[in-house]
Amino acid sequence: MPAFMDALAAAVRAKRSPLMVGLDPRLGNLPDGLRPADGASLAEIAEAFRAHSCGVIDAVADLTPIVKPQAAFFEQLGPAGMTALAAVIDHAHAAGLLVCVDGKRNDIGSTAEAYADGWLGAVSPWRGDALTVSPYLGDDSLEPFTKVAAARNAGVFILVKTSNPGGGTFQDKLVDGEPLYRRVGAHVEATSAASAGECGYGVAGAVVGATYPEQLAELRAAMPHTWFLVPGFGAQGGAATDVAGGFAADGLGAVVNSSRGVIFAYEKRPHADGWQAAVRVAAEEAVQQLREIMPGG
Ligand SMILES: O=c1ccn([C@@H]2O[C@H](COP(=O)(O)O)[C@@H](O)[C@H]2O)c(=O)[nH]1
Numbered sequence: 455m456p457a458f459m460d461a462l463a464a465a466v467r468a469k470r471s472p473l474m475v476g477l478d479p480r481l482g483n484l485p486d487g488l489r490p491a492d493g494a495s496l497a498e499i500a501e502a503f504r505a506h507s508c509g510v511i512d513a514v515a516d517l518t519p520i521v522k523p524q525a526a527f528f529e530q531l532g533p534a535g536m537t538a539l540a541a542v543i544d545h546a547h548a549a550g551l552l553v554c555v556d557g558k559r560n561d562i563g564s565t566a567e568a569y570a571d572g573w574l575g576a577v578s579p580w581r582g583d584a585l586t587v588s589p590y591l592g593d594d595s596l597e598p599f600t601k602v603a604a605a606r607n608a609g610v611f612i613l614v615k616t617s618n619p620g621g622g623t624f625q626d627k628l629v630d631g632e633p634l635y636r637r638v639g640a641h642v643e644a645t646s647a648a649s650a651g652e653c654g655y656g657v658a659g660a661v662v663g664a665t666y667p668e669q670l671a672e673l674r675a676a677m678p679h680t681w682f683l684v685p686g687f688g689a690q691g692g693a694a695t696d697v698a699g700g701f702a703a704d705g706l707g708a709v710v711n712s713s714r715g716v717i718f719a720y721e722k723r724p725h726a727d728g729w730q731a732a733v734r735v736a737a738e739e740a741v742q743q744l745r746e747i748m749p750g751g
Pocket residue numbers: 476478524556615616617618661662663685686687688689690711712713714715
C-alpha cells in the first residue's frame with residue numbers, strides 16, 4: 455500500500471484533477487426528493503445526508519481524486535450521523551476515491567493518541583485515509599497523528615493559514631518577528647521533509663486557504679515537501695487564479711476543495727436530468743478551471 459501522499463499524487467495525475475469535493479450536507483440545501491419532512495428524526499436526517507453524499511460521490515467519482523466529508527455535519531446528528539459518515543467513507547472507497555475526514559482534531563499528546571488511533575489507526579471504525587488536525591497545542595500534540603499516519607500509510611493536514619476572515623487573529627500575529635502561520639508551516643515542512651515518499655511529499659500536509667493567494671504562494675515556496683489542502687475555492691470567493699500559487703512546477707502539491715459550490719450546484723443551476731447532473735456539471739467546470747491554471751494541466 456503506497457503512502458497517502460504518493461497515492462494522492464498518483465490519483466491527481468491519473469485524473470488530471472486537483473479538485474477535492476467537500477461533503478458538507480445541510481438539511482436546508484438537500485434536493486427535492488431527498489429532503490426529509492418537517493419534524494423528521496435525527497435518523498431520518500442522517501439517512502438523507504448519507505444518500506446525498508453518496509449521490510454526490512456517484513456523480514463526481516471520475517472527476518476527483520479525493521473527497522472531504524466534513525465531520526461536523528454528521529456529528530450534529532449524534533450516533534445516526536456517525537453511522538452515516540462511516541457509510542459515506544465506505545462508499546467513497548468503493549468508488550475508488552481517497553477520503554480526508556475534516557475533523558480538525560487535537561488535544562494534549564496522550565489524548566491526541568486516542569484521536570489519532572480512532573481516526574487513522576489500523577482498527578479505526580471510520581477508515582478515512584487522512585484527517586485535518588489543529589496545531590494549537592504544539593509539537594507533542596501533532597506527533598501522535600504523524601506517527602500513526604506514517605505507520606498506516608495515512609495522511610494528516612495541519613491547519614497553517616485558514617481560509618476564514620478571522621484566521622489572522624492568531625495566525626498572522628508576529629512571533630519573534632514572523633507571523634505564526636509561517637512558524638507552523640516551518641514545523642509541518644520539517645516533518646514532511648523527514649518523511650518524504652516517492653512523490654517527494656511527506657506525511658504532514660498543510661491547510662492553506664484560497665482566500666489568501668499571497669500567503670499561499672509564499673508557503674508553497676517555503677514548503678516544498680508539504681502537500682496543500684486548499685479550501686475557500688468557490689463559495690468563499692477564492693477563484694482559480696487565486697490558487698495557482700499553491701501548485702508546484704510539475705502541477706502537483708495541492709488539492710483544491712469546493713464543497714457548497716459543487717454539492718448544492720442544483721440550487722443555482724438546476725439540470726433537466728436531475729440534481730446529480732447539476733452537481734456533475736459544477737465539478738466538471740471546477741476541474742476545467744483548475745486545469746487552466748495548474749502547471750502542466
Ligand atoms: O481553512 C479552512 C479549513 C477548512 N475549511 C472547510 O472546508 C469546507 C469549505 O466549504 P465551502 O462550502 O467550499 O466553503 C468546509 O467544510 C470548511 O469547514 C475551510 O473552509 N477553511
